[in-house]
Amino acid sequence: MADLDSAFREYYPPSREQRQAAMTEGMVCLDTNVLLDAYRFNPRVRDELLVVLEKLSNRLWVPHQVAFEFHKNRINVISDQAKSYTDALKSLEEFRGHFAENIISKIGHLGRTVALTKAEGEDIVRPILAGINSTIQEIGALQQRHGVHLDMITNDNVLARLESLLKGKVGDPYTAEDEEKERQEAQRRIDNKLPPGYADASKSDPHGDYLLWSQILREAKIRNAPILFVTRDGKSDWFRREKGQTISARVELIREARETAGCELIAMSTQTFLLHAREYLDAQVSDELLREVEKFPEPEDDLQPNSSARQSGDEVTFMTRVALHYLLKEIESERSRLRSLTSQAQRQMDHYSHLLEESDSPLERSVIEDQRGDSEDRLTALRRRIRQLSQTKNFLRSPVVINEGNSVGYPREHLERVLSIIGSQIIMRGLAARESEIAVTEDESDPRLPGTWI
Structure with missing residues (x-):
């Protein structure tokens, strides 16, 4: 006869012992957004994240689907980062032009109205232009420090670092026949609202999440080790939430990991993973890194070049x-x-x-x-x-x-x-x-x- 906890273990939040085992012994699988975030961090924070991942050694593993999505979207992310600087600088340049064209004449009118001297009028204009120019220079300097620019498309030091980190740690692809079968299963899950992947039904490739999940299960069965899945994707087809609180991975996924691969599953956000790395791996994780991770929104648009957020x-x-x-x-x-x-x-x-x-x-x-x-x-x-x-x-x-x-x-x-x-x-x-x-x-x-x- 079963016990209350053992028969329904998937409904319980991960225990401290389970989290520690996953962090110190488990197969740590990264989602695509974790790899792409390396381009979003400033260099110091980026290095800190990669050093933490290096501590995992051979326990770090990436599904073939994740590697595919990373390469498919890498240039888009680089372009978006470069465009962020371009847009900011363009807005300030336009404002500077608007100021020169319209506001200076109004200040001249003000000077004639209240009898300002020429020197007093110049004293008003000078700090405004200096402030705009200073901000433009600050953003340019920040872009240089960030180190992400369009030249990286052909000369990418971040990619070189990731290639070194993941050498021999990327899963094999499916055969064409196996992939077709997995995509049929992915569609069945979407049609029946079964995790994972049904929340991506509107994407150009709605099967991506299930493909990486099935590849994780395949590798976990070979390794016979707990699965620790790290993602910035907080959608409901990956995580179980109750009253606004994230409890664990979806119950169905925890059960499937046990039945299919014979192992435990723990899913963590990037921020939670870094907090546990500080505790269980003795990793140097700064508060700045945690803040950088926290401010990123959920990556609904990472794999959608023409996303609604950019169209909005x-x-x-x-x-x-x-x-x-x-x-x-x-x-x-x-x-x-x-x-x-x-x-x-x-x-x-x-x-x-x-x-x-x-x-x-x-x-x-x-x-x-x-x-x-x-x-x-x-x-x-x-x-x-x-x-x-x-x-x-x-x-x-x-x-x-x-x-x-x-x-x-x-x-x-x-x-x-x-x-x-x-x-x-x-x-x-x-x-x-x-x-x-x-x-x-x-x-x-x-x-x-x-x-x-x-």
């Missing part, structure tokens, strides 16, 4: 976010400067209030009241600008949900608004820098104010 208008890629990061730092710096001026203005107003309490001369009190009124106006303007900067910062840090909630990013029209606001904030900083004298806007709802564009 999400024009601001990761590197454009880097550009926004530097500009957000400018806004925060301006907020800090204005807070300091606000404190000074408040102290000055308190000083005039104290003088009013002590003065008995009507003429003196009249002068002090005028001075106190000027300080109060200045304090009001400072607080208004701090509030506008806070609103703008919150706007820039709030992504827009697109693609029916499945993707988060900045559509092109949102980016144009973002860049307009950032440019206006820099202009405001240049104006505010004129001997710390801040003009008072007559109406807080003045449409020229960046804060009201939100």
Whole structure:
């Protein structure tokens, strides 16, 4: 007679002992997205990941289907990474051109309106252009450090490192006859919503996940070792989730591994694998590597060159976010400067209030009241600008949900608004820098104010 746990072991989360056995003794199988992510990491983080994988030695194994998908999509990933930099730089170049064509003339009009000298007008323009040029240079330097560019298509040092890592560790392909049979089984599973692979029914090749799974089972049966499958694919046809929590691999897959290959199955995200590598393999896994892995979305589009995410208008890629990061730092710096001026203005107003309490001369009190009124106006303007900067910062840090909630990013029209606001904030900083004298806007709802564009 069976026990409660032994007869239904697939319903239990992996125990600590099972995880340790998988990490130290198991056959570690990588999904395609893990290999492709090597191109997405910066060089230091990439090296760290590959060193962890090297620790696995001969226990590391890649199904033939994974190797095929990797080579099929490698150039697309390289191109996407290069395009990220190109798009970011293009957006900034366009903004610089827009500034030169439109905003400088408006600053000239402002100078004629409020009687700025030529030097004062140049003092406003100079930091804006310097900020844009500095950001362009930062992105260019970041691209050089990242080391992923179109030249890698023919001279790929990442590929050379992966080839060395996986030498003798890639599975054999199916014969044409066996592959046809496996594809029929894959289609049967898709039709009946059986894992894995049914979540990929809309892909150009919907059978890929099942093919790599069947190859894993074939190799595991030969090795008679636990299976540790590492993937960034968190779809429901691989993982069992309850109430938003990931429990384990799908029950059906755990059962199939036992019945077909006579071994245990544990599926892990890349991040979870790295955390366990730190604990069980004594691997050097930095918090930076864990953060890099965590910020990547699930790889629904890795194998789809014309994916819906790219069609949806999400024009601001990761590197454009880097550009926004530097500009957000400018806004925060301006907020800090204005807070300091606000404190000074408040102290000055308190000083005039104290003088009013002590003065008995009507003429003196009249002068002090005028001075106190000027300080109060200045304090009001400072607080208004701090509030506008806070609103703008919150706007820039709030992504827009697109693609029916499945993707988060900045559509092109949102980016144009973002860049307009950032440019206006820099202009405001240049104006505010004129001997710390801040003009008072007559109406807080003045449409020229960046804060009201939100």
